[in-house]
Amino acid sequence: MRADTNTTDPANTPEQKETSFAETALTLGGKSADEARRTGAIDSADDQVEKLFQPQYQTANSPAHRAVWDRGVPIDLFQATPLNTPPEVRKVMDDSLAVVRGFRESKSIQDDKGKIRNEVLEALGDAGYWGLLVDKKYGGSGTPFRSFAPFLTEMAMIDPTLAGLASVHGCIGAVDPVSTFGNDEQKQRYLPKLASGERLSAFALTEPCAGSDLTALRTHAKLDGDSYILNGEKLFITNVVPGRTIGVVCLIDDVPNVLVVDLPPEENDQFQLRKYGIWALKHTHNQGIIFKDFRVPKENLLLPGKGNGLTIAYHGLNLGRVSLCANAAGTMRLMMASMIPWVHFRETYGEPIAKRELVQRRLGKLAGMIVASDALVAWCSTLIDAGYRGEMECIIAKIFGSESQKEAAIELFMKTHGGRSFLHGHLFGDNVHEYLAPCIYEGEGEMLGMAFFKSLVKKHGTQFFEPIGKALHAAGIKKPNPLNPAHAWALKGALMPYAGWYLKELVGFKPKPQLPKMPAALKAHAEFAAHHLQHSPLKISGTMRKHQLKLADRQCRMSYLSQNVQNLMTILATALYAANHENETVQAAADIACRDLKRKFLLTEPSDRYFRRATEVGGMVAEGNFPGVDVPPDEILMRYDK
Secondary structure (H helix, E strand, C coil): CCCCCCCCCCCCCHHHCCCCHHHHHHHHCCCCHHHHHHHHHHHHHHHHHHCCCCHHHCHHHCHHHHHHHCCCCCHHHHCCCCCCCCHHHHHHHHHHHHHHHHHHHCCCCECCCCCECHHHHHHHHHHCHHHCCCCHHHCCCCCCHHHHHHHHHHHHCCCHHHHHHHHHHHHHCCHHHHHHHCCHHHHHHHHHHHHHCCCCEEEECCECCECCCHHHCCCEEEEECCEEEEEEEEEEEECCCCCCEEEEEEEECCEEEEEEEECCCCCCCCEEEECCCCCCCCCCCEEEEEEEEEEEEHHHECCCCCCCHHHHHHHHHHHHHHHHHHHHHHHHHHHHHHHHHHHHHCEECCEEHHHCHHHHHHHHHHHHHHHHHHHHHHHHHHHHHHCCCCHHHHHHHHHHHHHHHHHHHHHHHHHHHHHHHHCCCCHHHHHHHHHHHHHCCCCCHHHHHHHHHHHHHHHHHHHHHHHHHHHHHHHCCCCCCCCCHHHHHHHHHHHHHHHHHHHHHHHCCCCCCCCCCCCHHHHHHHHHHHHHHHCCHHHHHHHHHHHHHHHHHCHHHHHHHHHHHHHHHHHHHHHHHHHCCCCHHHHHHHHHHHHHHHHHHHCCCCCHHHHHHHHHHHHHHHCCCCCCCCCCCCCCCCCCCC
């Protein structure tokens, strides 16, 4: 179930909204009015997205938030629903996979410039690939996201670029904005063409001065008669060539909005592509766009008169973040498929390196990363289909998937293949930038980690700390001293609710998680995660209390706490997912992933028992016992047995 804008009002513009918690804190903390205003605009967009969802599905009621702040972890909300793809959707998926396999076998996926051929994109359109996320009444398949996301893993095992393009088109491109925020006329006009692939799409948000700080947008549009006059420059836009349909975030009367723009078939005086050299995304078209007095019909404005373009951007990015994790799971399987034949071929001192502990540990660790990524994809897509916003959960998936792919590429894949990794034609050497770039896509990891933390503490801060800050400000107290009677008197009303919460948290009982039947090792991991999640509020609140209005400047501390909470939730989701999987190697790999994440949380060194277990799992992988790696291995380069 997706958000339905026809039943809720996405709120007002930032100027009409009450001052946000973050804006108040920054103002009281001595920040400039401009920074407070910009932060308030981001908070306003976030609040607007919240109002697209029913209260029970908003962030404060999400499993990630409740696992920390509620008494008891909602275990049922950390379990993924079984994969049950409708037969007609599965046929579209199978046909799409067959199309790409055919082009791969004939070595014709890319043209002489290394870009995906138009013939491939058109053939995928005929198969129904581009309409997977479009509603059936507009010519699509209406695919549940629980089916779509793991399908991207399958596609990534054949061609990660084409898997990524499905996400660009359906999640962050024009499909989701029009489906979720468009009116009936806009849906009728655009979705059939987007479903058929007649028009492929992209989303233009980033600008030369606006990356993580989206309040620095400069692209603007002004209404002139029956059309908007669009001016500005967009940068790093994937899947942009003339003839595409794209969503452009621009300022209209100083408020971010989204215009759906049909790019002309050729560049002209009003529309040019900015071409640059970029190492990543080399098989697709990633370019900048320059608009100069470019006319867009006024009926192309999404949510006319009441929306915020950042609202639309944030909504689609959640889907894109889960898709990125799914793509990483497929890409890491490609690495595994390349490593297995190599470790049996390569010998040192008369023995295949498949027998060496270091190599086995690498394969075991890689298997754990893959299973954890699969688990996060299944969990997040389940929540999205159930109607949850899923912002915090999708951030966890994005960060884990992208960081795991980076680590797998450098520490496991490259080091196992050695010098051959850098040969032309080797998977690593030819794709290293593709492996690293997802750490930046859909939001840089540490920046997203702070966004996760902000969402985690927002309700707690608004409920307890904002009244204290306002009381301090009203009393003119800059450095509160609880031993000062005047300070204590000024804060008596504001402090009492927090004191009550703190005492209850300090001495209150936390129930044990109600876990399903699970293998002993995975159950122990789940109990560990649940225990530490339930005992994290005092540490988090203590950090807020210590730094007070300066917390926004303590980025390193926020990032550290955020990552700890994310790791605990990944442990819980992974253990529950693997417990429902019958394959012994999958369960063993999940055990390794959970052990690795627990060690990061506890800051402890690996034990000999861990090494024995990791090498055991790696040996199982080397013998072909890890499921879902049924792809032809790449060629072993510079063989020495001929």
